[in-house]
Amino acid sequence: MNQICDPARHFAVQLAATPHGARRARLLAVERIASWGLATEGPDLVVAELAANAVTHGRVPGRRFRLLLTLYGGVLRIEVVDTRGDRVPGLRDPGEDGEAGRGLVLVAAIADRWGVDPGPPPCKVVWAELDAAGRPARRDVEGRDPVRVDVKS
Secondary structure: OEEEEEOOOEEEEEEEOOHHHHHHHHHHHHHHHHHOOEOOOOHHHHHHHHHHHHHHOOOOOOOEEEEEEEEEOOEEEEEEEEOOOOOOOOOOOOOOOOOOOOHHHHHHHHOOEEEEEEOOOOOEEEEEEEEHHHOEOOOOOOOOOOOOOOOOO
């Protein structure tokens, strides 16, 4: 795992384009977002969906995907960069009985803004922004800080 961190406002990590890598992306994001004092409910689902899409639809064997988190001006920006710039995701109607196709619908429902940008070739960047002002971290019933997630290799 290659990790670059500025603990105050930025976090970036490259992960294997595997289901395990997608799970680690969510766990690492939850840890970082909680350390910034924000609620993780909502952003955790956005990261999970974008990472799962990178692993499922943006995977090139032997290449990794990158997760970037930035907190600036009251906005949490989540970016997932994969190496399949030729496959641009979009919203679709999964139908009532569809077992797939709900990921970006969920992202659109949670995020305040989202989109897809070209990255450095051959990559693309799928991003979502959540206004952080209304998302303070929850405390438990006894007023303690949220439980931290232990992420192991």
